[in-house]
Amino acid sequence: NAGVTQTPKFQVLKTGQSMTLQCAQDMNHEYMSWYRQDPGMGLRLIHYSVGAGITDQGEVPNGYNVSRSTTEDFPLRLLSAAPSQTSVYFCATRDTDYEQYFGPGTRLTVT
Amino acid sequence: GQQLNQSPQSMFIQEGEDVSMNCTSSSIFNTWLWYKQEPGEGPVLLIALYKAGELTSNGRLTAQFGITRKDSFLNISASIPSDVGIYFCAGQLTTDSWGKLQFGAGTQVVVTP
Numbered sequence: 001n002a003g004v005t006q007t008p009k010f011q012v013l014k015t016g017q018s019m020t021l022q023c024a025q026d027m028n029h030e031y032m033s034w035y036r037q038d039p040g041m042g043l044r045l046i047h048y049s050v051g052a053g054i055t056d057q058g059e060v061p062n063g064y065n066v067s068r069s070t071t072e073d074f075p076l077r078l079l080s081a082a083p084s085q086t087s088v089y090f091c092a093t094r095d096t097d098y099e100q101y102f103g104p105g106t107r108l109t110v111t
Numbered sequence: 112g113q114q115l116n117q118s119p120q121s122m123f124i125q126e127g128e129d130v131s132m133n134c135t136s137s138s139i140f141n142t143w144l145w146y147k148q149e150p151g152e153g154p155v156l157l158i159a160l161y162k163a164g165e166l167t168s169n170g171r172l173t174a175q176f177g178i179t180r181k182d183s184f185l186n187i188s189a190s191i192p193s194d195v196g197i198y199f200c201a202g203q204l205t206t207d208s209w210g211k212l213q214f215g216a217g218t219q220v221v222v223t224p
Binding site for chain 1: 142151203215216
């Protein structure tokens with residue numbers, strides 16, 4: 001039981017490049033979400049999903065796309081990376097008691 | 112934007128001391144969660160609170176859901192070096208049907224021997 005896994009662990013992009021951050025879970029949780037973490041700002045919600053085929057925007061969605069074709073996977077896409085997207089990205093799942101479980105994070109630098 | 116005010120921002124304490132931190136909001140929450148994050152890792156859930164007034168312990172950690180439902184505190188007793196990390200509070204708003212969480216900015220705890 002791996003819980004929540006994220007790949008890659010580290011990534012460096014040039015401005016304008018695109019990439020997909022992967023997130024997978026084996027806990028059969030319906031609710032999944034993506035956060036970014038910046039110094040002094042805590043965790044901010046980017047996008048979330050309440051089940052396969054259903055996604056919605058969080059607090060800071062601009063510049064990011066998501067899709068949810070299966071319960072297990074919830075990839076986050078950056079279509080045209082910008083330096084402002086340099087951050088640590090966390091994927092999380094939530095059980096029915098609202099307890100969220102986080103992955104280990106992806107550290108992204110955009111130059 | 113961020114609706115939770117977490118304090119203090121950082122704490123430097125000696126091993127054996129107790130630690131106390133809190134989160135407050137102008138909004139009413141259904142659920143309060145407390146997480147710990149160590150360097151290079153994701154946040155790990157420590158304690159979950161579901162009812163106003165609830166007091167819950169997890170080892171040396173104790174957390175309470177405030178009576179007004181607008182605040183929560185976390186205490187760590189007899190701190191040890193491995194308590195080092197950033198502690199986050201998170202709350203679920205009563206108005207949020209999807210159960211999205213709001214996070215505090217974190218309290219950085221440093222424990223010196």
